[in-house]
Amino acid sequence: MLRIILTRLLAALPNLVGVVVITFILTRALPGDPAAYFAGAAATEEAIAQVRAQLGLDKPLLEQFFRYVGSLAQGDMGLSLTTGQPVLQELLARLPASLEMVLLALVLACAVALPLGVLAATRPGSWIDQLCRVLTTAGVSLPTFFTGLLLAYVFYFLLGWAPSPLGRLDPMFSPPPQFTGLYLIDAAIAGDGALWWASFKQLILPVVTMAIFVLAPIARMTRASMLSVLSADFIRTARASGLSAGTVLVTYGLRNALLPVVTTLGMVFSFMLGSSVIVEKVFGWPGVGSYAIDALTASDYAPVQGFVLAMGILFVLLNLLVDVLYGLIDPRVAVSS
Amino acid sequence: MNETLKHTKHVLSENPVTLLAAGMFLAFVLMALFGPSLVPYDPLASDATAALQAPSGAHWFGTDALGRDIFSRVVVATRLDLGIAVSAVAVSFVFGMPLGLAAGFFGGWWDRIVTRVSDTIMAFPLFVLAMGIVAALGNTVGNIVLATAIINLPFYVRVARAEANVRRGAGWIEAARLAGNGDARILAVHLFPNSLPPAMVQVSLNMGWAILNAAGLSFIGLGVRPPTPEWGILVAEGAQFIVSGEWWVSFFPGAVLMLAVFTFNLLGDALRDIFDPRRRT
Numbered sequence: 001m002l003r004i005i006l007t008r009l010l011a012a013l014p015n016l017v018g019v020v021v022i023t024f025i026l027t028r029a030l031p032g033d034p035a036a037y038f039a040g041a042a043a044t045e046e047a048i049a050q051v052r053a054q055l056g057l058d059k060p061l062l063e064q065f066f067r068y069v070g071s072l073a074q075g076d077m078g079l080s081l082t083t084g085q086p087v088l089q090e091l092l093a094r095l096p097a098s099l100e101m102v103l104l105a106l107v108l109a110c111a112v113a114l115p116l117g118v119l120a121a122t123r124p125g126s127w128i129d130q131l132c133r134v135l136t137t138a139g140v141s142l143p144t145f146f147t148g149l150l151l152a153y154v155f156y157f158l159l160g161w162a163p164s165p166l167g168r169l170d171p172m173f174s175p176p177p178q179f180t181g182l183y184l185i186d187a188a189i190a191g192d193g194a195l196w197w198a199s200f201k202q203l204i205l206p207v208v209t210m211a212i213f214v215l216a217p218i219a220r221m222t223r224a225s226m227l228s229v230l231s232a233d234f235i236r237t238a239r240a241s242g243l244s245a246g247t248v249l250v251t252y253g254l255r256n257a258l259l260p261v262v263t264t265l266g267m268v269f270s271f272m273l274g275s276s277v278i279v280e281k282v283f284g285w286p287g288v289g290s291y292a293i294d295a296l297t298a299s300d301y302a303p304v305q306g307f308v309l310a311m312g313i314l315f316v317l318l319n320l321l322v323d324v325l326y327g328l329i330d331p332r333v334a335v336s337s
Numbered sequence: 338m339n340e341t342l343k344h345t346k347h348v349l350s351e352n353p354v355t356l357l358a359a360g361m362f363l364a365f366v367l368m369a370l371f372g373p374s375l376v377p378y379d380p381l382a383s384d385a386t387a388a389l390q391a392p393s394g395a396h397w398f399g400t401d402a403l404g405r406d407i408f409s410r411v412v413v414a415t416r417l418d419l420g421i422a423v424s425a426v427a428v429s430f431v432f433g434m435p436l437g438l439a440a441g442f443f444g445g446w447w448d449r450i451v452t453r454v455s456d457t458i459m460a461f462p463l464f465v466l467a468m469g470i471v472a473a474l475g476n477t478v479g480n481i482v483l484a485t486a487i488i489n490l491p492f493y494v495r496v497a498r499a500e501a502n503v504r505r506g507a508g509w510i511e512a513a514r515l516a517g518n519g520d521a522r523i524l525a526v527h528l529f530p531n532s533l534p535p536a537m538v539q540v541s542l543n544m545g546w547a548i549l550n551a552a553g554l555s556f557i558g559l560g561v562r563p564p565t566p567e568w569g570i571l572v573a574e575g576a577q578f579i580v581s582g583e584w585w586v587s588f589f590p591g592a593v594l595m596l597a598v599f600t601f602n603l604l605g606d607a608l609r610d611i612f613d614p615r616r617r618t
Contacts, residue, residue: 014453014456014457015456015457015460016460018453018456018457018460019457019460019461021457022457022458022461022466023469026469026470026472026473027473137599137602137603137606138599140545140598140602141545141549141595141598141599141602142595142598143549143552143553143556143569143572143591143594143595143598144553145553145556145569145572145573145576145591146572146587146591146592146594146595149572149575149576149579149587149588149591150588150591152579152580153579153582153584153588156580157579157580157581157582157584164580165580269462270461270462270463270464271462272462273462273464273465274462274463274464274465274553275464275553277464277465277468277557278464278553278556278557281556281557282576292468293557293558296468296472296557296558296559297558301472301473304468304469304472305469305472305473307465307469308461308465308466308468308469308472311461311462311465312460312461312462312465312466315460315461315462316460319460
C-alpha cells in the first residue's frame with residue numbers, strides 16, 4: 001500500500017515542478033518592468049536599480065528561478081501590497097472558506113449525479129434518461145455566475161427563503177472558535193446550534209450553484225460506464241444465478257462502473273477550483289478566489305501569483321488523491337504497478 | 338460520402354434537438370455579422386431619464402443603471418464574444434494540431450517534450466491558469482484570446498497525437514513514403530486530413546467552453562473593459578441589482594450567453610454522433 005502511494009507521489013513530482021516553472025514564468029512576464037512597478041510610481045532611476053538588485057532581477061534567469069524556488073521552500077510568496085501581509089498567511093487564512101464550499105458542493109453533486117446516472121442507465125430511453133440528458137447538457141452550458149445570480153434572485157428576493165447572499169455568516173453572528181476553519185465543523189464542536197444553522201444557510205446557495213455546474217460530467221460518466229458494465233457477461237450471469245436486483249446493480253454493477261467515474265474526478269476538480277473563483281465573487285464569499293480577484297482589481301500581483309501557484313499545487317495533490325483512491329477501489333491497478 | 342450523408346440524416350431524424358441547435362447557431366452567426374446595424378438603440382448611449390426600466394415594448398430587455406438599452410447591448414456583444422471564442426479555438430487548433438501530429442508521428446524526445454508541456458498546462462485548474470496568464474500579460478482582449486488558446490491547446494495536442502500514433506505504422510503511410518513523400522508532406526497531406534473528424538468534434542465542444550471561459554474572465558474584471566458590451570461584463574454590471582429585484586439587467590445577457598454555449602455543446606454532441614458513433618454516451 002505504502003509502495004503504491006510512493007510511486008504515485010513520484011509520478012506527480014514532474015507536474016509539481018511544471019506548476020512551479022509556469023508560475024515562475026508568469027511572475028517574470030509582468031507587463032513592463034517589475035522593478036519599476038515594485039519601486040512605485042515616483043521612484044528615481046537609482047531607486048529602481050536598487051529594487052532590481054534587491055529582487056535579484058539583475059541576475060541570470062536560471063539563478064532567479066532557483067532563488068524563487070528557495071524562497072517558496074521557506075514559505076515565502078511575497079507580500080501583498082494592499083494589505084502589507086505575507087501572501088501565504090492570507091491564503092491559508094482564507095483557504096478553509098473555499099474548501100468548505102467546494103467539498104460540500106462535491107458531496108452534493110455526487111449524491112445527485114450518481115443515482116441519476118444509475119437510474120438513467122437502467123432505463124435507457126425512459127423519461128429519467130431524457131431528464132439526465134437534458135440536465136447534463138444544460139449543466140455544463142450554465143455559466144456559474146448566471147446560475148448563482150438566478151438562485152439568489154429566486155430564493156432571496158422572491159421567496160425570502162435564503163439569507164442575504166453576501167459572505168459566510170450573517171453579521172449578527174460571530175464566527176465559531178477556530179479548530180478546522182470549516183464553520184460547520186467548528187460550530188458543531190462549539191455546540192452552537194444556532195450558529196451552525198446560520199452558517200449552513202449561507203452555504204446552501206453557493207454550494208448548489210457549484211454543484212449544478214459539476215453535476216453534469218459525473219452523471220454523464222456514471223450513465224455511460226453503467227451502461228457498458230450492465231451489458232457485460234458477468235452481470236447476465238449474476239442475474240441468471242438469481243441474485244437480487246439490488247445486489248446485481250450495486251455490488252456488481254456500480255462498483256465496477258465507478259472506476260471511470262473516479263478518473264473523471266480530476267476534471268471535476270479542475271472545474272470546481274476554477275468556478276469557485278466566480279462563485280465566491282457572486283456570493284461575496286471570503287475565500288482564496290475573491291482574495292485573488294480583489295488583488296487583481298488593485299493591480300497587486302503577488303497575491304494573484306500566490307493564488308495561481310496554490311491552486312496548481314492543490315490540484316496536483318487532489319489528482320494524487322484520486323490516483324491513490326483508484327488503486328484502492330481497483331486492486332488490479334495496484335498489482336500491475 | 339453517401340454513407341456519411343445517410344448517417345447524418347439518421348442522426349438528425351433521431352434527435353430533432355440537433356436541428357434546433359443548427360437553427361440557433363445560424364441565428365447567432367447572423368447576430369454577430371449584422372447585429373450592430375440592426376439594433377434599435379446605440380449600445381453605448383446612456384439616458385438618465387430611462388434608467389433601470391423593466392422590459393417593455395420600447396426596451397425589450399429593459400434598461401440598465403445608465404438607461405442603456407440592454408437588448409441592443411446584448412445583440413452587439415455577440416460579435417465580440419463569438420470573435421474571442423473563434424480566434425482562441427483557431428489559435429489552439431493551428432498550433433496544437435501540428436505539434437500533436439509531429440509528436441505522435443516522430444515519437445522520441447520531441448514527443449516527450451510536447452507531452453510534458455501539455456501535461457503541465459493540464460496540471461492547473463484551467464480557469465485559474467487563464468486568470469494567471471491574463472493577469473501577468475496584461476488586461477486586454479488579445480490576452481484573453483491567448484489565455485483561452487493556451488488552456489485549450491492540450492486537447493488538440495492529445496487528439497492529434499493519438500491519431501498520428503495509431504496511423505504512423507499503417508500500410509498506406511508506408512506506401513506514401515515509398516512513393517517519395519517526405520515526412521512533412523506525409524504529415525500535412527496524409528495524416529492531417531485523417532485526424533480532422535475527431536479534431537472538428539473537439540472544436541465544436543471547445544467553442545462553448547471558450548465562450549464560457551472568456552465571459553467568466555470578463556465577469557471577474559479581466560480582459561474586456563466596460564463600457565464595451567460583452568456578455569460576462571453585462572451580467573457583472575447587473576449583479577448588484579439582483580438583491581433589489583432588478584433582475585433583467587443580469588438575466589438577459591446571462592440567458593443569451595447560456596443559449597450560445599448550449600448551442601455549441603449540442604452541435605458538438607451531434608458532430609460526434611456523426612463522425613464517431615462509438616464515442617456516443
